[in-house]
Amino acid sequence: MQKAARRPEPAARPPGRPREFDMDTALDRAVRVFCERGYHATSIADLTAAMRLATGSVYKAFRDKQAVFLAAFERYATVRREQTRSAAARGANGRERLRHMLLSYVEHSQGIEGRRGCIVVGGAVELAALDPDVRARVNAQLETNETFIAGLIREGQADGSIPVHVATDDTARLMICITQGMRVVGKARLPLDGERLVGVAMKLLA
Numbered sequence: 001m002q003k004a005a006r007r008p009e010p011a012a013r014p015p016g017r018p019r020e021f022d023m024d025t026a027l028d029r030a031v032r033v034f035c036e037r038g039y040h041a042t043s044i045a046d047l048t049a050a051m052r053l054a055t056g057s058v059y060k061a062f063r064d065k066q067a068v069f070l071a072a073f074e075r076y077a078t079v080r081r082e083q084t085r086s087a088a089a090r091g092a093n094g095r096e097r098l099r100h101m102l103l104s105y106v107e108h109s110q111g112i113e114g115r116r117g118c119i120v121v122g123g124a125v126e127l128a129a130l131d132p133d134v135r136a137r138v139n140a141q142l143e144t145n146e147t148f149i150a151g152l153i154r155e156g157q158a159d160g161s162i163p164v165h166v167a168t169d170d171t172a173r174l175m176i177c178i179t180q181g182m183r184v185v186g187k188a189r190l191p192l193d194g195e196r197l198v199g200v201a202m203k204l205l206a
Contacts (some may be wrong), residue, residue: 026051027075030068039069039126047058069123070133077141079185083108084148094156095205098149098166098175102201105179106194114186121183142176149175153205162205171204 033042033050047068048055062068063085087104091097108114120141127134156162178201185192 007018016019021051021053021057024075026053026061027072030072031076032116034069034072035119035122037158039065041151046188050136066131066133070137073119073123073134073137077137077144080108080120081144084145088148088152093159093161094152095161095202096163098156098201098205099198101149102175102198103194104180106192106198109182109186110192110194114183114192115189118180118183121180121187128162129140142180145179146172146176156205166205174204175201 029050029052030047033046037046042065044055044058044065047065048058051058053061058068062071081095084101088097088101091100120138123134124138124142128138133206150168151164153166153168153171157164157166157168182192182197
């Protein structure tokens with residue numbers, strides 16, 4: 001008896017189509033648009049052009065413009081956190097680490113990046129009062145920065161480079177006001193004399 005011909009096994013389903021763009025690069029480009037234009041003045045067309053993606057690709061990766069903004073915000077926060085900590089690490093003690101951190105803010109508040117602006121400041125001004133998701137992220141970022149500054153002050157107090165009478169938490173909060181103010185001034189294209197400004201700020205640690 002002749003055996004029935006064996007049916008070929010069905011081919012395995014190919015894996016899902018891989019994303020055809022680098023997410024971090026696309027988000028870095030979105031950050032620049034949101035910083036320069038602000039949230040409300042940025043359209044999906046602006047984002048697709050800047051991110052170099054088709055509109056369908058943007059909507060496939062993100063639900064809407066707000067989702068793009070939130071992802072861009074997180075990307076910006078991660079990059080700036082790394083830059084700030086890298087700058088602080090150049091200091092030999094707590095006081096010098098804080099000084100280098102402040103100088104890093106001056107650097108990023110000048111030139112093209114300074115004129116472009118900061119997505120954290122922009123989010124706080126434009127959206128935080130109305131959008132709880134943005135407000136939560138803005139607050140978390142500012143609190144993270146403030147905690148980092150307070151840690152540097154405590155390091156300085158422990159190593160003797162900062163007097164122990166300096167009020168750690170209040171000074172850290174004031175430093176946040178200074179650093180975010182630098183970003184506003186840079187956006188307004190006012191000149192910043194980094195060494196002089198940082199010198200004045202460091203007097204808070206006397």
